[in-house]
Amino acid sequence: MKISQKQSVFHNEVLTRFDLYKSLFLTLPFQRVKHTGTVLPFFSTHCEKGVDEHLAPEDIIDSFFGQYEQYVQEEDRLDFLFRIVQYIERQVVLFDAVEDSAFQTVGKADESGVLQSLFQRAQGKPELKKQIVNKLRDFSVRLVLTAHPTQFYPGPVLAIINDLIDALKGNDVPNIQLLLQQLGKTPFINKEKPTPVDEAASLAWFLENVFYKVASEIQSNIDSELEVPTEDVKQLIELGFWPGGDRDGNPNVTAESTKKVASMLRTILFRCYYRDFRLLKRRITFRGTEKYLDLLQDLFYENSFNPSDNPTDETATILENLNGVKDVLNERHGGLFVELVEDLIRKVITFGCHFTTLDIRQDSSILRKTFNYLVERHPDTAIDLEKVVSSEKDKETQIKFSELNLDYGEEADSLVVDTLEVIRLLKDIQRSGSERAAQRFIISNCQQASDILGLVQLFLWSGWKKDALTIDFVPLFETVDDLSRAAQVMRSLYTNEVYAQHVKRRGNKQTIMLGFSDSTKDGGYLMANWSIYKAKIELTAIAREYDVDLVFFDGRGGPPARGGGKTQRFYASMGKEIANEHIQLTIQGQTISSQYGSLDTARYNIEQLLHAGIISEIEQKDGDTLTTKQKEIIDQMAHESHAKFMDLRKHPLFLKYLETLSPLKQLSEVNISSRPVKRNSGKELRLEDLRAISFVTSWSQLKQNIPGFYGVGTALQWAEENNLWSYVKNLYEHSGMFKTIIDNCMMSMTKSNFDITSYMQYDATFGDFWKMLRAEYELTKQYVLKLSNSSVLMEDYPIERASILAREKIVLPLLIIQHYAIRTLLKKELPEEQETAYRKLIARTIYGVVNAGRNLA
Known part of the structure; x- marks a missing residue:
């Protein structure tokens, strides 16, 4: 009953509202948008039917166009397919906004507020409160934003998403309609590849619009709940930053770009301070504060709009003057508006003059x-x-x-x-x-x-x-x-x-x-x-x-195949043998926008990590520290899985399959990253040179997600055949680490769909290879369902499962278009102009598919 209730809430709050609001696209004053929106449902249904019948993508597309007389010319067909892609891209944005607007209602209803509930529980238990305070004295969470190329939304689109979230929360239909018009006119792609400084500016949007507000707010709430004196406050939330500093294999990162990014981060921070200071100054108009406010006015303004080429750290000066204002308010003005000063003090303590560690x-x-x-x-x-x-x-x-x-x-x-x-x-x-x-x-x-x-x-x-x-x-x-x-x-x-x-x-x-x-x-x-x-x-x-x-x-970050997934569950289950006094992890790609793209989601995910770090020590579960026998079993299964995966890697068709049938080559043509798809970019492709992101992304575009499950079924089968199944079952039920590994594996598999590529089984070159991949998928599915006592993948996570399936349905036409374009380029000698168009079409579908997969982590 509990699961069905959750599904019902998600259906009403997200799926139904999405269907209602997406109809607004048809009312937009753009004729081509309206026409595309009218035809899209028929095209989507046609694609679904074709996949069910295991048809090749060219058969699906050609049979669709055969129903419409206006799509005879190649140019008309390409134009239509581009418009479908653009339309679905914007549907994905709307779905993101609808889902985020319902976050408090359905997003994580069973887990939200865990940190607050822990603190409330501690109020009546002095010993527990003492444990928490002691833990927090030497504990921190550091989130490090990286420029890895799996984030496709430019800053203006991110801003629209956040404005849409607010409008959707209030069911403000006129404003929603205006924002959708803006969305229809706003480009989703860069005409040129960004520089490392461009990438930094794009990610700085999250620093300025999300982390600046949320980090200090959470810190303030914790200090207040635990009644920690200001002088004893320790910074719990830290930020790290890689764009402009990460030169590993990126030939475009130089000392000059590092210098520019460091300067930009400082300037953006001071503009945040200046905005807050202006609000503070409008309220604090009392005698005795003038000298402090005048100095701060000059300091914030100059650093915001006339930054020096060789600035110095002004943190101590800022705090000295803010504390001077605070003292005057408390001593002479009854503490009026002192909370505004304390809020800015908290931010300055948190971010200093650097904003984030580069x-x-x-x-x-x-x-x-x-x-x-x-x-x-x-x-x-x-x-x-x-x-x-x-x-x-x-x-x-x-x-x-x-x-x-x-x-x-x-x-x-x-x-x-x-x-x-x-x-x-x-x-x-x-x-x-x-x-x-x-x-x-x-x-x-x-x-x-x-x-x-x-x-x-x-x-x-x-x-x-x-x-x-x-x-x-x-x-x-x-x-x-x-x-x-x-x-x-x-x-x-x-x-x-x-x-x-x-x-x-x-x-x-x-x-x-x-x-x-x-x-x-x-x-x-x-x-x-x-x-x-x-x-x-x-x-x-x-x-x-x-x-x-x-x-x-x-x-960690991105999909489970790259270490993402239910990350906080890993940290909550490290056991006594693993140092867990600090949590530091990379946040990358669509994980940034999906988990930290809005105030609600960022607040939730940061609090989850803080809670995981506290709980892992003060309420550690016995099963989280593995016994010698458990380690031996996991080690044996890992080696069985490794052997299976290495057999796949050594297969003569392994890289050729990925190069030929996935959009791997087109990834290098997508203008979202300043770095190449592979190291040694001028040489022949080798697996060791291929960047992991390109590797994982290519498999996810095929909807096969090999890096997220391959070999797991073989390992579980080996355990059963060697009479170790009861041990594995016990591990799943009592080891948070092992359960998270399996649950994340199921997430990868939920986002797989071998039916889309079932036509490959008849391919003279790759047919047997495809069947081998499918066989391991089916074996893994059989065993993870048995291990989790489930009838469907992710049965224990019905909301996330429903979200994934809804997104997969939205982007199915993009995948059919992508595979159609890839196969057209393989089979036909095309005029240069048409070949270029097909390559662009593939690149555009990559955007939509990756953006729709924002709940990969």
């Missing part, structure tokens, strides 16, 4: 290249990193870490120059926004301790001093092999005297990033999840051995 990321191979270049150019500075790594045996090697200011010359490679320039630039960024403005350097593809130590030396060769090296060096372990070596790498670092001293100066805190995307591509879904979990146990044990405060930074 992370720098580069691949270890580039850092090695830079190190070797300087050694060759300055042979007298040569340092044997391998000896330094084993310093516990040879203490003399320690003296070879030198503090010099080495030049790099005009002949240096551009990547070498960028690395050395950004190391120097970090000092300027810290001066303008404090250490919090940019304090982390992430080493991608970190394989050995010398990768970290070499970077430390690069800083010391660039004007930095050991005792003032205000930088955290963050190794990123991502592939299955790198994850297996991670513990040994960190042991080598903790036993190195120079690095151990550096960690001590950094508050004895070490951040380690564990990436998910490439580990899925590398070893499959189950092995990726297990490798990361196992690495966390090993890394925690070593950190505790050396008394290091370990912070895990998780590269």
Whole structure:
């Protein structure tokens, strides 16, 4: 009954309202829009029928056009298909807005307010309240926004969505109609590829319109609920930022773009402050506050509209004057409007003069290249990193870490120059926004301790001093092999005297990033999840051995195949063997707009992560700490799954299938990202060079979602055949980690639809390969339903399931059009103009399909 009630509410509040409001499209004063909207239902039904009959996309499209005399010419057909795509894109926006407007009613009705309820429960239990307060003294959630190319909505469309949400909440039909008119005229695509600075500006929309308001609001509510004195307040919510700083494989990110982004973030923040300050100043018109307000007026205005080329950190000055205003209000004016000042103080404490920490990321191979270049150019500075790594045996090697200011010359490679320039630039960024403005350097593809130590030396060769090296060096372990070596790498670092001293100066805190995307591509879904979990146990044990405060930074986001899904459930179920004092994760692609695109959704998801971090320690479940036997079983299943996935990867048709039948090639033509689809872009495609996002996106466009389930069915079947099913069942029922892995797998499968590509089974080249993929899907479905005691996938999550199925229905015509265009290009020699048009058509369908999948996480 409970499930059916939820479904009924979702049907009434979302599906029915969507059907009602989408009819407004037909009333828009655009003739072509009206005509397209009239024909679209017939086209959608025709596509659904064709899929049910397992027809090829060209048969579906051609038979549809055969019913209409006006679509004889190729140009007319293409024009119609483009208009269908544009129409559905806007329907997806409307669905997003309708769903978000109903969020409080149906979105997460069974989970919303969990943080508030925990605090209320603590009011009557002093011991529980004390536990929570103690936990929050050394706890934080850091959300790091990345520029990974799976976010297709430009800023103006995001703004329309938020305005639509407000209008829909009030059933303001005239305003809704106006916004839909605006939507009809607003372009969804960029004519040119964005620069890294463009990407940063796009993501800054969320900082300015969502996080600025929500982060300080949540912090204020928590302090108020727990009655924490202002002087004891610790920042719980932190923000990180990758656009302009993440140069891993992105040839367009330079020190200059990093400088521009840092400056832009500072300017946007001060404009937020200035808007708040103007409202505050309109209310506080009392004697005694003038000198403080006048100084703040000048400071906020100048930094907002006349920013200096070399600004300094003004946080202390701002807080001193705001507190001066607060004191005057309390002492002389009965505390009138003091809450406005406290709100701005809270924001300044949270965001300082930097808004968000700008992370720098580069691949270890580039850092090695830079190190070797300087050694060759300055042979007298040569340092044997391998000896330094084993310093516990040879203490003399320690003296070879030198503090010099080495030049790099005009002949240096551009990547070498960028690395050395950004190391120097970090000092300027810290001066303008404090250490919090940019304090982390992430080493991608970190394989050995010398990768970290070499970077430390690069800083010391660039004007930095050991005792003032205000930088955290963050190794990123991502592939299955790198994850297996991670513990040994960190042991080598903790036993190195120079690095151990550096960690001590950094508050004895070490951040380690564990990436998910490439580990899925590398070893499959189950092995990726297990490798990361196992690495966390090993890394925690070593950190505790050396008394290091370990912070895990998780590269999660997007679909479950890239580590997304029900992320908060992972953090709530880490167990005693895994450090979980801080939660840090990447937020990327459509996950940003789906989970943090509006005030309601952002507030909910941040509170969920805070709650998960608190609960994982103070109300930990016994089943969340795995027994030796449970670890052995998961490990065996992971290896069975890995073997199945590796057989797939080694199949001679694996990459050819993806290149030929998916829109992989067209991903490089979509103007949403400044970086290429693959590394070594001028060379022949290799799986190791293919970016995980492109890999996962291509499978999702095929509606096969291989990275999110392949091998799981084989592993579960192996467990049953070896009389281990009762153990696996127990794991699903009692281990939050294992249950989340399986539930996220079911989410990936719910978004799969092999019927759409069933025509491929008859293909002379790829038919057997398609059947192999379908067989593993069916096997996995059989076993996850048995394990979860369900009759349909995601039965325990009826609202999310209904949302996914509704979105899949909306975009089905886009998929048919996309596959039709791909097959047309494969089968026909077309005039150049028509070939270009078909390529653009494929690219446009990619937009709509990805945007509709915003609930991938």
